[in-house]
Amino acid sequence: MQNDFMIDCEDGQQLVATHFGEKGKPAVIIAAAVGAKRGYYAKFAQSLVGEDFQVVTFDYRGIGESKAKLNDASVTMSSWGEKDLTAVINWLCNHESNPDIYLVGHSVAGQIFPLAKNRSRVKAAYFIASQTASSSYWDGKEKFRANLLWNLFLPTTTSLTGKLPSWAYGGKHDLPKYAAKEWGTWGRHINGVLQDCEKRATAFKEINIPLKFISISDDKLLAPKRAVERLYSQYGSTYKDHQHWFPEDFGKTSIGHFGFFRSANSDLWRDTHLWLKKHL
Numbered sequence: 001m002q003n004d005f006m007i008d009c010e011d012g013q014q015l016v017a018t019h020f021g022e023k024g025k026p027a028v029i030i031a032a033a034v035g036a037k038r039g040y041y042a043k044f045a046q047s048l049v050g051e052d053f054q055v056v057t058f059d060y061r062g063i064g065e066s067k068a069k070l071n072d073a074s075v076t077m078s079s080w081g082e083k084d085l086t087a088v089i090n091w092l093c094n095h096e097s098n099p100d101i102y103l104v105g106h107s108v109a110g111q112i113f114p115l116a117k118n119r120s121r122v123k124a125a126y127f128i129a130s131q132t133a134s135s136s137y138w139d140g141k142e143k144f145r146a147n148l149l150w151n152l153f154l155p156t157t158t159s160l161t162g163k164l165p166s167w168a169y170g171g172k173h174d175l176p177k178y179a180a181k182e183w184g185t186w187g188r189h190i191n192g193v194l195q196d197c198e199k200r201a202t203a204f205k206e207i208n209i210p211l212k213f214i215s216i217s218d219d220k221l222l223a224p225k226r227a228v229e230r231l232y233s234q235y236g237s238t239y240k241d242h243q244h245w246f247p248e249d250f251g252k253t254s255i256g257h258f259g260f261f262r263s264a265n266s267d268l269w270r271d272t273h274l275w276l277k278k279h280l
Contacts, residue, residue: 002046007058009087011074016065017088020045021054026100026280027092029122030057031085033107033129033258034077034183035171037064041106043263051273053102056092060084062176075176077108077183077193081115089118102276105130107223107257110213110231111186111193114203124210124279126272128260129219131227132192132234133183142221150187154180170222170257194234205236210279213242214260214271222257 001022007015018038028048030041038057045055059066061084062075074083092099103125105113110130113119131137135146153168157180164180166173175183186192194200215228225244232242247255250268259265 007087007091009061009083011079011083013061013068013074013079013083014066015058015061015084015087017056017058017091018042018045019054019056021049023054023096025052025054026102026276027096028053028055028102028104028276029085029088029092030055031103031105031109031113032057032060032063033109033171034169035063035166035173035175036106036258037173039064040172040258041261043266044104044261044269047266047269048104048273048276051277053276056088058084058088062179063173068176072176073178076178077112077186078115080108080179081112082117085112085116086118089116089121093118093121100280102126102279104128104272104276106261107131108133108183114200114207114235115193119203119207122209124276126212126214126275128214129216129223129228129257130213130231131215131223132230133186134190134192134227134230135187136190137227137230138224139220139226142224145221146187150184154184154187172258192231192234201234204234207235208237209239211235211237211240212275213240215242215244216255216257216260217244217246218254219257 002020004018007017038059041057048055060080062068068075101122103122105127110127138146158177162177164175213232215225
C-alpha cells in the first residue's frame with residue numbers, strides 16, 4: 001500500500017508526505033538530503049516495507065510538493081528539524097498506538113534530527129552521508145570548492161535570485177533563500193549546525209539511542225570522511241558506530257553522495273534492513 005497525504009506543522013505550514021506499507025508495523029521515517037524530493041527514496045522505502053516496516057517519506061517545506069514562497073523567512077533548515085520533522089513524528093504518534101519509530105537520514109538529516117522537539121520518540125537512527133556543514137573538515141580542492149559555495153556562490157545567488165540554484169551545490173532542487181542563507185552560516189562556522197548555541201549542543205549530547213553513520217570514500221565533495229566523523233562526534237550517544245565504505249568492497253566503481261538510494265545499489269540496503277531489525 002502507498003498513499004500521499006498532508007501533514008500540518010504547528011505554524012500552519014503543510015507538508016506533502018507518502019505512507020508505505022501497513023499500520024501496526026514498526027515505522028521508519030526517511031529524512032531527505034538538502035534539496036532532495038521524497039520520491040527519490042521511494043524504492044528504498046518499498047524495500048523496507050518488504051522487511052515488515054511501514055515507512056513515511058516527506059518533502060521539507062519549500063522543497064518538492066511542500067510548497068512555500070522562496071523568500072518565506074520560515075523556510076529554514078532549522079525549521080526542517082524543529083517544525084517539519086517534529087510534525088512527521090507527531091503524525092505517526094497520533095495515528096498509531098505507541099508506535100516504534102526509527103529514522104533513516106540522508107545528509108543534512110543528521111544535522112537537523114536533534115532539533116526535533118519530540119526526538120525522544122525515535123528509538124534508533126541510521127545516517128547515510130550525514131556530515132557537519134563546516135568547511136573546516138574538508139580537504140584539498142574540495143575544501144576550496146566548499147569555501148567558494150559558502151563565501152561566493154551562495155551569498156551572490158541568493159541576493160540576485162532569491163534562491164540557491166541546484167547546480168551551485170550539486171543537489172536536486174533549488175533551495176529557498178533563507179534555508180540557503182542559514183546553511184551558509186553553518187558552513188562558515190567551525191561548529192556547523194551547533195554554531196555557538198549551548199541549547200543545540202545539549203540537544204545533540206542528550207541523544208542516547210543507537211546510531212549508525214555511513215561515510216563513503218568517493219563522496220569527497222559533499223560528505224568527506226572527516227566531516228562525517230565531526231558530526232558523529234557531536235552526538236552524545238554511547239551506542240553509536242561509524243563505518244567508512246569503499247565502493248570496490250561492494251564490487252562497484254562508485255557510490256557517491258546520492259548513490260546509496262539508487263535501485264542499482266539496492267544490495268547496499270541489506271545493511272540498513274539488518275541494523276534496524278537488530279534494534280526492534
